[in-house]
Amino acid sequence: MIFKRTSFLPWCLSLCLLGMGLGTQQQTRAADGAQKAGALKTLHVMLTTQEAALDPGAASDLASLSINENIFDPMLRYDYLARPVRLLPNTLSAMPDIADSGKTYTMHVQPGIFFTPDPAFKGKQRELTAQDYLYSIKRLYDPALKSPWLFMFDGKILGDEKLKSAGFDINTAVEGLQVVDRYTLRIRLKAPDTNFLFQLATPATGAVAREVAEAYADQVGSHPVGTGPFMMGKWQRSYQIELLANPSYRSVVFSSTAGKDARDRQLAAALQGKRLPRVDRVEIRIMEEAQSQVLGFLNKEFDYLEQVPPPLAEMVLVPGADIQLKPELVKRGVQLDLFSTLQTYYVWMNMDDPVIGGYTQDKVALRRAIALSYNSREDISLMERGLAIAAQTPLPPNVLGYDPAYRSPLSYDPRLANALLDKFGYKRGADGYRSMPDGQPLSLVMHSLASTKGRLRDETWRKNLDSIGIRISFKSDKNSEILKAARLGKVQMTEANWIADFPDGENFYQLLYGPNSGRANYSRFNLPAFNQLYEQSRALSDSPQRQRLYHDMAQLMHAYTPWIVRIHPLSADLRQPWLKNYKRHPVDFTTWRYLDVDETARAAAR
Structure with missing residues (x-):
């Protein structure tokens, strides 16, 4: 900064x-x-x-x-x-x-x-x-x-x-x-x-x-x-x-308005009239490796684990369609909560990049082909272990403006992706990989996290793009460094996710608004027609009129494909038996000021 x-x-x-x-x-x-x-x-x-x-x-x-x-x-x-x-x-x-x-x-x-x-x-x-x-x-x-x-x-x-x-x-x-x-x-x-x-x-x-x-x-x-x-x-x-x-x-x-949910009423009664925060100290560990996150919780090093990493879900959940804790964890008193986060995972592509960016038909065809190579169903089944739903627009469920009936016009279709690339001059060479329409080699670079999960994601995208003849390499780095490079326009494409700062569609569509380029709009998408619709939508409250504007904005996003919308996660959250007052909030990132711990119960469990 x-x-x-x-x-x-x-x-x-x-x-x-x-x-x-x-x-x-x-x-x-x-x-x-x-x-x-x-x-x-x-x-x-x-x-x-x-x-x-x-x-x-x-x-x-x-x-x-x-x-x-x-x-x-x-x-x-x-x-x-x-x-x-x-x-x-x-x-x-x-x-x-x-x-x-x-x-x-x-x-x-x-x-x-x-x-x-x-x-x-x-x-x-x-x-x-x-x-x-x-x-x-x-x-x-x-x-x-x-x-x-x-x-x-x-x-x-x-x-x-x-x-x-x-x-x-x-x-x-x-x-x-x-x-x-x-x-x-x-x-x-x-x-x-x-x-x-x-x-x-x-x-x-x-x-x-x-x-x-x-x-x-x-x-x-x-x-x-x-x-x-x-x-x-x-x-x-x-x-x-x-x-x-x-x-x-x-x-x-503490003062709060609990609804009809019995657990909420219990939380409200436990906290009512008590001074905040409830603990003297919060010890935060940075744990980027998914396996370390789960093992740390199982070893009782952490009081809760939010969003169990899907590739490791079987370490704590019973395999199958129903999401249930393993019996040994139930016996330990561990609690499971399922939570639908106001979160969207997506891939953005830099619209200013000389290879992948631009608004001409050949550049649009390249990005659209990349989107068509993405197999959402396979991603959710294999990588997310079923703990997600396919995203159709940037808006997750429960955000104002979300339309459950909308369906993306771009779905997994490698045959169509290959046809698009053929039509717009991205020819295959003897090695099976394509060149640019001007004959220069076509090679993409995706920034990714330097972690086990990041490497797994790399292989997913390598497989996707190999299927349509596009060579890709990966530049692994810390998340903070990727963000710095993105602000400077030095990232060609990367996976990202956005969690709602407030529960309204504006908070997601501003990520594609042209004047926000280089700030929240890392893709640098700057389409006058989209910008105009966004500005009109900002003047409206949640209404059928604004819903129509959001529909048209989603259509433009899919048409020019600065983003590939991937998933909305379903979070499986685990909490230790000694943790008190825990409840995920749809917007707040943490609830640390409300949480309490029974130190005697924690000591006995160890």
Whole structure:
């Protein structure tokens, strides 16, 4: 992540070093305090990819988002148990006041909320104010940040075009962003936006203190300082991360709306009136290898395992159509939950790439042939072990705008794929592999994860493309490095997945919106007809009219094929018998603030 440099830079390096030392002292004091009261109550969890920058404005990978939502506070957050999802005030004293037919939002920040200590505050206690949220929204517009979250505000806030002029200046006054007083922020939109409140609950809108961002500049992602329930403890990059309960966290007492589900009512009763978070410490391990994830859970190193890796499902599940735990795990008290995630797995292809990109008929034919070589049924059966459904559009079930009747016009058909390539001049050589229409060799490069799962995926795509005579090689790397290269346009094609930041189709279709190229739109798909439909859809709430626009957008996506939509996973989640209050949320990445552990039961099980 690159952050715009400021006048703080001459002394930034020394301050960074000082911050590391003082931060460690503060973390030690927090841990010591907990130890005096008794043993630290610790939640043991894993993340399956490496974290990148812990900066709310820059982070888009699952690992970083999972950590950020526990350190940084957005103004709103989701009710833990309410289904369908419901928003609650987080740092606000009440839900925003909405006026002017949905174009004006007034937010009142609770007094007495403080950032965790940091040298950037020069020894003073730093209170959260309305100005912090104004600053955090404005910095998303900084071109140096390259925020993948700018789409949530870009072109929506009254006067925000001033922030996009040459020479970005964070101090530029914007008509639609106004601090009324120390604790009151008013945001005015150019037009009503039915998803705006959802966006105020995303980790990307968590409050960042200006002093911290300017003190650490392009290293701010290595110095997460927030007002949330946890603060950073020890941090061994890409291996182990420790979060400590924030000792200055405001008094947050659990309250939720449980439905008719008996288990939900039990969870609500167990948590009602209790202060959050429930544990003193969260120990996070980065476990990229699928086998290590499952073995770590079976060895009781982790309190839960979300989304059992499908290739290893038979280590914990009974083979067969019905998804059931193995008897020995049932005997141990392990619990199984099935959860339909708001998630889509897909392959994107770089539309600016000279080999695979472009909008001419021959380039479209190449991408469409690649899509036709993908065998969804075989992928779900063999690779996903049945724990998925075939994706037809970018939208997963239970997202607003999802159409269960829609079917993709592109299904597995290698014969048609070969015919397309023949027609548009991709000729086979003596070795069976094809050349470009101009006679140059045709060879593709796919970025993939440097893991066992990544290698298995590589072989799947090698098989697919061999069947239509396309040579492919693979460049294995860390997920964070692939994302960096993708932002720079240096990835030709790769597999990816997207988890909903808010439960609406806009959050998925923005990944294909032209102005988001290089940010959330890694494929750099920029089709005027698609962009126009997307802009029209943003002005509508969930309705038959918007559904028709989504239908037409899906048709254009399939026609030009910047994406191959693969699957929507069905998550098999396991939890240990000593874990309390666990329930997956459709939108929140983690539920760590609500989870509790019975340390006596854990010790007895070991």
